[in-house]
Amino acid sequence: MGNEIVVTEQLAAEHGLTAEEYARVRGILGRDPTFTELGIFSVQWSEHCSYKSSRIHLKRLPTGGPQVVEGPGENAGVVDIGEGLCAVFKIESHNHPSFVEPFQGAATGVGGILRDIFTMGARPIAVLDSLRFGPVTAAPGVAPDVVARNRRILDGVIRGISFYGNCFGVPTVGGEIEFEPCYSRNPLVNVLALGVARRDGLFLAKARGENNPVVYVGARTGRDGIHGASLLASAEFDERSAEKRPNVQVADPFMEKLLLEACLEAMASGAVVAIQDMGAAGLTCSTSEMASRGGTGIEIDLARVPRRESGMTPYEIMLSESQERMLLVAERGRQGELMDVFRKWGLEAVEIGKVTADGQMRVLEAGRVTAEIPAHPLCEEGPAYARPIAAPAPKPAPLADFALEGKPLTEGLERVLASPSIASKRWVWEQYDYTVRTNTVLGPGRADAAVMRVKETGRGLALSTDGNGRWCRLDPYLGAMHAVAESARNVAASGARPLAATNCLNFGNPEKPEVMWQFSRAIDGVAAACRALGTPITGGNVSFYNETLGEPIDPTPVIGILGLLDDVSTALGMRFRAEGDVVVLLDAAAPDAASVPREILAREFSSTEYAKTARGVVAGLPPAIDLAAEKRLVDLLVQLASERLVVSAHDLSAGGLAVTLAESAFGASGLAPVVELAGDAPAESALFGERGARAVVSVEPARLARLQAAAAKYGVQAHELGRVAREGFRIAYNDREIVRAPVARLEEIWSGSLERALVLPLPAAG
């Protein structure tokens, strides 16, 4: 097959293929691969594209349900949202590129997931970002130059997301940002996109119909992003990470916007048989996967592929990850109609090949065969590993004590509110256009979940992303269950019934047995919680090798849950609404859970945001979780909203009851809670403990009895804590006032702290 570089086992090893994998390649081909074929196998069988370390574990996730239209395996998950419409959604990571080149890395992360959505025929209507960075404020054990770099990474990532989403015209409406030292050299950028499509207008990536033309559309192919999937996303970082900058792709959101409009218009013509975007592994992935899924073959001629520069080899063209490109299969004889649509939008569209019946992915270079690989084995018979698993040795650490018993806790609350992970992210989300397309009913900071309306039906879609790396480090099984439960709680607090989930699994090097143990335990946790809460996993991605210089990140499964409101006007915000309303704590845990032994309380307390922020302790275990209780609370919250029984709802999570009460008061024009708590637990645990299955609602006094009746029906305790007033923020515990502050002061600390942190001068290095 021509005079290319001769492929040896050594060269295969340099491409990341093990000796066994290379042997398997030779087995599939029945000969030595060409250089181009080696490149194709190396990206298609990379961790990023083949899920070779995760596949056997992912099978344990629940993926089915009557609401699920398409589960994992397509470009995105699809669920039915009634009246002939579907929600199409998925979360994906772009972690490594965002460390090497934060602006372009984050921007192309947004672009990639948006293409996954509109590839299926859905118009994107919302984006959420789940981000993790190293500390951006001076912290013990963190060098000033590291803090400075973390700030630069954060700034680049935010600007990248803003640049891409704003220009494309999709509102960025929510997400989360947390800060831990483990993310200093490995930030996480997980982007979730949601779209809406007609159920009868969905498009799948299955190449069908012999001799149907294969059409390339969008940006030209350049040398950018070659081996992005295999070298960047499937290996750890070291000191030379900056040298990988050329592996990061460059973003062009305007081109993507044109692609969106042109593809939706082309799809509406009825002349599109199948379509897939060119993301990771570019032409390689899109051709082989469309053929494999369709049970067909595809033949393309690279001489027809539009290129940015001359002299590109077949290897480079097949592996390029240039952005904003699509590959589609047209109905034979109707490609002219499609060409007209793309021409109208000023896009280059070229017929580069055809669907064949022989199951081969055949790549020609001006008529000469440069690669010929059976598509199905390439995509489906790649390696799958049951990698060794070993629980790490426990690292006992001293627990936090309840030192402030009987003392005021106002200062502790202020410190938690100022912590960058808890503080308002307004400075960030004001850089995102969150109102474009006029569907944002409850945008960033307004509710526990972002709530979008569906214009066609008057229904609503709620979305929340959640993850807690600190808890997953202490116990990946419990931590993962909490991530799912919190996401479901958030969605339900906004009034929506949780429908389905997507997950982004961020972990270290899977070749380390301890990392694989974390992964496996986290999968079990996600699976158990998704089963209990009735939210099947419909898609997502796995991001391994999140480590630098041998130090893995905290295991960070991020869960995105989608919920449905039958009537979007019943959506609930988190803010108190009126003076005199009653503040009620809903607690779905069994009544005897209130008298937890003190040593267990201390263990759970030591893993809280408060223990970390106010005491510098990260130890113990996440709180025990009762999934049945979580489900009862979720069901109750959904009913309260749909019957308009409460006026605000906010779940308890990081920062505990005190932070939930404070956030319910912020933005509420001076309204604040005056509440009295009672119990056996130490005050710090009562205020800042993070046990789940709880939420704070406010209710008009006249409706309190109905609220209590509804709560009783679901087996949820409804504790009347106090009322909404204009007397400052006040919490008494066992008849002693332990927090008292003007709400404006607390709000100022919470709302300005992140911005102040990012502009504060750093102490001189040295």
Add this chain to the structure above:
Amino acid sequence: MKFGVVVFPGSNCDHDAHHAAGAVLGQSVEYVWHQSENLDGLDAVILPGGFSYGDYLRTGAIARFSPVLRAVERFARRGGLVLGVCNGFQILLEAGLLPGAMLRNRGLRFVCRDVWIRVESADTAFTCAARPGQVLRVPIAHSDGNYVAEPETLRELDRSGRILFRYVTPDGRADDAGNPNGSMANIAGILNEGRNVLGMMPHPERAVETLMGSADGLVIFRSMAESLVRQAQRMTA
């Protein structure tokens, strides 16, 4: 009455403008492709927000050369109502249909938030249904909304009552605290000499339903429809 919404490659508020004028206001609306030079049958034209042609060079700098802009210029000269929102405003500035220019926002970052703007005159086709001094809550979403002009131009705009909207605090004060982007004289929207072309950075089309947080922007579309009806009545009278 018939509204036209121009679609440039990269327009991303075209659907929103269509929704506001059509589904919400109840007028008939059609899209106008950027290569069209034909605005026949339209009573008002909206240049929507977005990133026309990508706006990689300078906002609105390429759109001004599009065929549809030639038609919009003729339409405006004949007295047709033209509303440019956000990128539409930037295009009108580049095209010379309105005076002045845009700089990066004072904070050098994209800003998306609700702002308050004060109706400086209710004696226009865009505000006849509003009260003078009325404060409207509408969102902004832009990087380049920091309006600048020669001192002489500013004086002339002010003197001739062509500063139609100013950024203000929620209680209506046009001071620095109410100014989200550094615009001179807190300018949020201006008229041409003929008072039939309005450019504004805030997005009234995003504030036409209480469900979305504010319906204050609707008064601008209602004013346009009402003044067009009156104009039509005068012509038939």
